[in-house]
Structure formats: C-alpha cells, structure tokens
Amino acid sequence: MSDLRELYLEMVTDHAKNPRHRGKAEPCTHIGTGNNPLCGDKIVVTVSVNDGIIELVKFDGEGCAISTASADLMAEILVGKTPDEATSLFTGFHELVAGEGNVDVPKKLAVFSGVREFPMRVKCATLAWHTVLSALEQGNEVSTE
Amino acid sequence: MSDLRELYLEMVTDHAKNPRHRGKAEPCTHIGTGNNPLCGDKIVVTVSVNDGIIELVKFDGEGCAISTASADLMAEILVGKTPDEATSLFTGFHELVAGEGNVDVPKKLAVFSGVREFPMRVKCATLAWHTVLSALEQGNEVSTE
Amino acid sequence: MTTASIVDNFPALRQSIGDKSLVYLDSAATTQKPQSVIDAVTRYYEHDNANIHRGVHTLSQRATQSYENARKNIASLLGANRPEEVIFVRGATEAINMIAQAWARPRLVEGDEILITEMEHHSNIVPWQIVCEQTGAILKVAPVLDDGSLDIEAYKSLLSEDTVLVSIAHVSNAIGTINPVQELCAFAKEAGATTVVDGAQACGHLQVNFQEIDCDFYAVSGHKMFGPTGIGCLLGKYEVLQEMEPWQGGGDMILSVSFEETTWNDVPFKFEAGTPNIAGAIGLGAAVQFIEGIGYETMVSHEQELLAYGRGVLENIEGVTLVGASEHNAGVLSFTVEGVHPHDVGTILDHAGVAIRTGNHCAEPLMRRFGLSATCRASLSVYNTTEDLDRLGLAVQEAIRILG
Amino acid sequence: MTTASIVDNFPALRQSIGDKSLVYLDSAATTQKPQSVIDAVTRYYEHDNANIHRGVHTLSQRATQSYENARKNIASLLGANRPEEVIFVRGATEAINMIAQAWARPRLVEGDEILITEMEHHSNIVPWQIVCEQTGAILKVAPVLDDGSLDIEAYKSLLSEDTVLVSIAHVSNAIGTINPVQELCAFAKEAGATTVVDGAQACGHLQVNFQEIDCDFYAVSGHKMFGPTGIGCLLGKYEVLQEMEPWQGGGDMILSVSFEETTWNDVPFKFEAGTPNIAGAIGLGAAVQFIEGIGYETMVSHEQELLAYGRGVLENIEGVTLVGASEHNAGVLSFTVEGVHPHDVGTILDHAGVAIRTGNHCAEPLMRRFGLSATCRASLSVYNTTEDLDRLGLAVQEAIRILG
Ligand SMILES: Cc1ncc(COP(=O)(O)O)c(C=O)c1O
Ligand SMILES: Cc1ncc(COP(=O)(O)O)c(C=O)c1O
8 A cells, every 4th residue: 555654754744834835936937827726726937937947936825735846846946947848857756756767856856756646636636737838838827737 | 938829829910910990090090100119110000989989990000910910900900999989899809818817808909818918019009009099089190108 | 233333334434545435525525325226337337237228028028118217216206196207317407407408498588587596516617607608598607605594585686587597406416515506496486597516515414305395497407416426317308208319329319210210209309319328317216215114204303413523523622613504404514624625635545544635515606705725624414423523523633733 | 358358348238128138239329338437437436426627635636536537538539739738528428419500690690501410319409590690600410322422512512611510420320321521611611611420329339530520520429439428519610619608607617706797717627517426527537548459440340240140130031121322331231121110129129139219219300311210220239149130030030020
C-alpha cells in the first residue's frame, strides 16, 4: 500500500500551508487559468517574461495541499528559466508523478515522487504546470480533466 | 412443452388457408384497422350493423395462420349478435387464449385454446377481435402492441 | 433482515483497501449492489439473453417478460398509476433531458419561466439552461436558507403565471435536504405550472409515491437505488406522456415507418427508441424486490439513526463544520475541515479505507451559496453501521493531524 | 480458438428449448455474450462498483480506469484516431439521434438534403425524419437493386450541393448486404456532405476501420458485438466533435456551472451527461478483447462459409425464396416460405429449438421494396455451426409440412 507520508512530505505540507508565491506577477506578460473539476478548484498563474527569461511566477486561487505546494514550488523553480526549459522541466516532472521509471528532477520537485502512488492526485500536482505552459504558449484557459 | 398440433388444429389451418370471410362488408356501417407490429401485419375489418344486430363481418389484409383463422371464425360467429354480445364473446375468448382457468366458449372459438401455451401468439389470435370491437365503438385504428 | 444480515448482501463491501477493511460512504454517488441484483443481470445474460418485443422465440419471450415485469415492479414500488407511466432511460440525467427536449422545448416561448432551486444537481440545471437558450425562456432560481433548506416563501413568490415548469430535487445530493415536494408541487400547480421532481437521491432512501406527490414527471436513477448502472426511469402522468412528442427516433418506438409517414407507437414504447438496457432494467426490477424485502420504514429509521450518530461524531471533532444540516435530511453528511482541503481529506480517508466523495458534488451553485468550492461528503445507505461512522471520525482526525 | 471451443464461451447456448437443444440464429437482433463479458460485468459490481471521474477513493479510481480502458480498447479495435473519438451512448440508435439533434439540427436549413438508403433500419430513418420535420430539410432515399445491393449509380445522382449529410448502413440488418461504405463516403465528401455510417451490424462481424472508411461519424451497437445491453458508441472525428454542441446537459459534461454561465467539458465528456452505463462500457471492453482473441479474419471466413452453406440448405427446400442475397453479404439469411406466414414459421422453428426472427426487422421500407410485409431471418455469428443450419433446414421443412 502506498504510504501517506510519502505523499505529504514536510516540504509539501509546509508549502501548502505557507505558500511563498501567492499573488499576481507584475508586470504580467502571460496569464493562464487552470481548472481541476475533480477538486472544484481553479488556479490563476501569472508570469513576467523578460527577454525570453521567466523573471517571476505567481499563482492565485484555492487548491488542495498537493496542487498548492506544486504551484508554489513550481513558481520558485521557474525563475530564471526560459519557456523551453520550463517545458522540459515539466516533462521530467510529469514522468516523476505519472510515469514508471526513474527520473532525475531538481530536488524541489522530487518531493512529489509520492504522487505516483496516488494516481487520482496526478492532476493536482500538474495543474499549475499545465496552466503555466499554456499561459506561456498562448494564455489560454486549461483544464486537467 | 407446448404442443404444436394443439396450436395448429386442422380447423385453424383450414380457415387460415381458405378463409371464407375475406372482403368488405356491404353496406359497411363500421370499419376498423388493426396493426400487429410483431408480424408486420395489418387487418381491416368491416361490419354491417342493422337495427343493433351484426349482419355481416368481413376482413382483409395479410396475416399469419392464427390471426387469419381467428378473423375468419370471428366473422362467422359474430353474425346475428349484438355489439354487446360481441364484447362478451371476446371476454371469454381472451380468457381462453390468455387466461388461466377453464372457460366455456363456443366450439368454433375453442379451437384456439392451444394459443394459451404460445403467449407470443395471443396478439395474433386477438387482433381481429380488438379491431372489430373498436370499429363497433368508434371505428378507430387499433394496435395490439 | 437485521442490519448485519443486510450488509451480507453486498459483495463489494467485503474487501479491503490496502490493509483496512472498506467503509463505503459514497452511496449518493452510487449505491453498492446486492447479490440478488448482480445475479439477476448474470441470469439474464446466461439464460435469457435476447432482444425484446419483436421476437417470436422462447428467449426473446422470456427476456420481454422479465423486462416488462421490471416495469411493473417499479410502477408498484413508486406508486405509479400504471406500468405504462414508467419509461426506461439511462438515468435521472436522461430523464430530465427528455422532459426538457420533448416536453418543454416545443412548448416554451420567449419570456416563459422555468423555476428550479439553488440546491439542484447540474443534471437539473444544465438541461434547463440549454432549453432556455433554445427558446428564450428564463431560468429562475429559488434560494436556499442557511440550514440548507429551501426558502419556501421565496419559492412561492417566484411562481407566477409565466411559470411554465418547475423542477425540484426531492433530496439534495450535496447536503441531503429533503424537500416537501408534495407541497411545492401543489403551489406550482396552482400557478398553472407543469411539475418535475428529480428523485435521483430519493428512491433508494425514502418511500416515494408518484401519485401522492402528484407531480407530472419524476426522474429516477437506478444505480442510486441498488440497481445496475445505465438504467433509470422517467415517470410521467399517462395523459401528459400521451401528449408529449417522442424524443429519439428508432426501432420499437414506431408503429409503422414509411418515407411518407411514420406513426408512433403507444406510451411508453414511443419513448424507448432502440434496444434498451435490458439487463439493466431486469436488474433494477431485482433492486426493487430487494428494497421491498427490507421495507422503506426500516431503511428510513436506520438511516436517520446513522445520520444523527454521524453528526454527533463529526461535531465532536474540532475544526469540522457541517454544511447544510437541515431538520429534514436524508443520510448525507457534508462537511469541511478547517485548514485541510477536501481533496486531501478524501485521499487520507481513502488510505484509511473510508470512501467518501469530495468536490462540488455537481452542485456548484449550492457550493457558491455557502461560499465554498468543495466539501467532503459522507453519504449513507442501508448497509452502513455506526462503526463505519466511527471509522470516519478517526480518519478525519488523522487528516487533521497530518495537514491541519 | 476452434469453432467448437468458441461455442463453449457462451453459457446461454448450453440450454434446451423444451426437449430440443437451442440453435440461436438471431444474432442480428442481439448476439449472445461470452462468459468473459458476463464476468467483467460481475467483477465490476462485486469489486469495483463506484461512480467514475469525480471520485478520490480507490473504488472510484478503479472504476474510472476500467471505464477509460474500455474506451481505449474500442478506439483501437475500430481504428479511431484517439480514445477521445469514442463517445459512450446506449446504442446505435442513440448515437444516430445524437448526430441528428446535436450536429444536424443546428446546421440544417430549409431545402437542405439528407441522403439515406432504402435498406436502412428504422433507427437510421426516423431520427432523420424528425430532424427534417424540425428544420425543413428534405430526406432523400437511394434505391436498392433486386439482389439487395445499393443502386450506386442512383446514389451518386442523388448527391448534390444540397446534400448536407449522408447516412448509410454498413451492413443491412434485414438482408445482410454489405455496403462499400468507404467508396460511398468518398462520393459524399466530394459533394461536400458530412458522412454517417450506421455500423450496428458491422462491428461484430467485419473488420471496421474508422480512419479508413473516413466517415465523420460511425454508430456502434455494443449488444450486437458480444457486449452488454445498454451500451454502444458514437465514433466521431475529433475536430467534428469539438465543433459539435453538446446534446444532453448534466453532470460530468460541464467544466463549471453557474446560473449565469456554464462551460462545457472537453470531448468526449461533453457528450456523456450523467452517470454512464459503467458496467456496460467495461463489459464492452471485454467484448473487444474477445473479438481480438478470435480475430476478424477467422470470424469473417467462418461466417462466409456458414452463409454459403445456409443458402444451400434453404435453396434446396421447395417453396423457400431468399430475399436480397447479394454478393457482398454478411451472415444474414432472409427468406420467405410459400404459403406459410413468417410468424408461423417462427413459432414452428422455436418449437424445434431454432430461434430466428420474423417480421419487418425494423426495415419496413425495405420490405415494401420487395413487396413483402415480413420475412424470416436467420442471422449468424461466430458461434454458429453447419449443424445449426441443418437444424434450420429441417425445421423449415416441418413448417411446410404443417402449414404449407
Ligand atoms: C440530485 C441528483 N439529480 C440527478 C442526478 C443524475 O443522476 P444519473 O446519474 O442517474 O444521471 C444525480 C446523480 O448524481 C443526483 O444526485
Ligand atoms: C442496422 C441497424 N441500425 C441500428 C440499429 C439500432 O441499434 P441499437 O439496438 O444499438 O439501438 C440496429 C439494431 O437493431 C440495426 O440493425
């Protein structure tokens, strides 16, 4: 049986309870809205991109611990990256939470490895990522269902 | 197991193959149309009523052996009856083919007692009756389904 | 049957989630199925499997008889006037869509009003939004009070001569409120409106009597009353059904077809185009027999005891708030946990073997009414026990320990 | 699998009618179900029974996974581009009604034309009659030749720039004609029409490839391809489905609901309002695996052999006339017996343990085309044998003895 403590690592619950990157990125160059009908949650992600570099990511809206922590850590890790790097970070992250083999991801993302044992929570972990990537592409609303 | 020979008594197959009362009653005072979607069959029954007495009954249309024989024998037996008597004859006939207990019906109708063992054929046996009664009442189109 | 022996009828309840025995508290989503229902489905497929109505051979005859017997059983359980008032559909959602499209759409004109309530399931909202969009009719919504009951005064004042149709849940799926539908329909009828009751959450729990409620239509969900998935009923008054045009066209719903003229079959066949869910209907017939074997009185008193017990368990946990716990309530415990998102509660409970639902329960407007985006919902059925609710309480405390 | 071992998969075939062992020749009405399909349904109810998509608990998760896996299996068997192109519905009838109401109704204007054929099942006639009535569009009908095949030249000449939609049976249920749907759709597309293929009679018999046929919509009946009753699919091209408005409103088909604004969910969920026939879909998934286990090649060659054999048996009986026995024919033997009404033939055959269908087969216009009101229809499936057809022949001779 999957272990709850693997899902709710201290780092996760800490970022869930005290997110550091709530709010709205100013200047906001890209904005995306994500829905997780499963939770009934919505998330708005705002991004400042300058000269092809992500300078700031913020998110708003209510969500479960997994989606909040994931959004918060994502906001942290994306700063200084290019949109392309964001995409490949997400590819790794997605493999981590929904895939099967071993993956190498930044330590801050590795805390979500427990999600793999909880398939119903994959959407929570990836909602912010889907939203930010779609924002970077076109600013569209996305849904994980 | 039900016996086929009880269903297709000689009297029945004879009237099915050589119906005596095909055609149109003239003068036609009542007319009814019956459908049996199960067979894809239609029947038109015409009646001459004079002074409250059924003087002539004819039927037309294609049907299976049971419905043809039943229509033909019905046409025979109804002559000289009142519409009310027709109704009570049908009550007995319906009990004979679809009921459970013993019933006393005229010998010409009793040949249909085998139908009881073939519930899918009850509609065939009663189509002409439903049609004539509805014709006597109002001349409406009726369906057995 | 005692409660203990009732549980024995449900094979799916005899399993473990990880190392914990399953506590199933999600019956408002779908009930578990008694062995007798599963067996009726299997028996049909193994012995009588055939298409119905048009067949002259023995299997078809047996299948037709079982299917029509199920219709009779349902009519009798739910107090319909006659079996023909029971139309088989996929579920409550299809029943309501059929009313919206086959009854309402041809009758509505611009400015007509449809009245629903704030506590409706999306299945009793969206079909009306669609038909309003199609016809120019207006959707009116009667508000809900803080305790989760309907604001009846407001409801009455929203009724007018423009109200063509009223549609109300018998029991709210999200918070369990039991609406006084007989009374509400009487008011609606006074205003001249056609009445619809969404009985999806009622038939597995309360004695429903279609004639007494005296509504025009009543929507039934089979899978929420111990029946198979993919089957439900629309109950309609015979005269109303006769006047209603068919909705779907196809086999079995016609008397005769030609390219020039097609004539409809009689009620209820007119509304059952195509091969129906034969096994589903037969299984639902078996579910009716299961309910009759227990009796609604036993079911109601058992659920009411559990509801009171469960409220006690949850109210004793600090940080837990019940949402919409009205006086007349079916066995639904909707609640929030301070500082813990419902989705996380759900995961942690599942890990403890306790299956509840979390989210908006397809009742977003009601959630919004309470300023929430989601709740945790533990919903009860006849097979639940007080131990189940103790397990719920312990698991909620565990969630608070981990995340609260 | 050999043919003998295939039969062993079907529990309903191991029974007697009276003192005669059952010969089931009514597969065009509905096929028998292999044990693996029955077991998949039972397993769902006994182990995984839960509502899908919105549940966080284990049972719901398992049920969702099985349901979505079934969608994938079907997509792969029938050559859809992606699982999202598969919409679960009750059956082929509902699939066609959905196209008529959700796709065609908003797009048709007076004078537009819908083209069907004279050999269609009522389910592929009446929905179009209804939508023509609603929109002022005109129903055109391509004629059938004496051998039961489509008059392709006439079909082509009926296509015009007014033709908005063409809907054609892949296989006729009444006489078994296999239509060259890929070619027919290509002509239709040249004329700018949207194309629908009614595949109800095809999927349990022929290799169907949605991408190759290249139609816009393809209707599937689950219960005619070894699956449960109450389940079927509408296959639609992804882009076409994206543009199509939803039909029914309710749970699961929306992203968010408010009284001001409701947004639809993605394809295919947009078209699956309410709780679907979960057990049915899972059973259909198992039916797909059963078909894959045998392989269409084996199925086709077995049925073609039986068809030839059966034609021989019947042609050797004096007074028997085959109706519409075209060159490209699936395993359907439609026939009449001189001097004996089909309904009587049906009863006498049933008495001999041989289950066939009699009547108009929900194809009245085709019957009329042949100057008939009914035929006898023996329809074949993979579990039939030449002995079954010998029994058919003997029973027909018995009918002639009694009534001919
Ligand atoms: C109150 C209510 N109405 C309607 C529905 C829809 O029922 P079904 O699942 O049978 O379509 C539900 C089920 O979720 C419900 O709870
Ligand atoms: C050619 C054809 N189309 C459509 C249908 C209707 O299919 P379903 O029973 O799945 O609604 C049938 C079934 O009788 C059929 O044979």
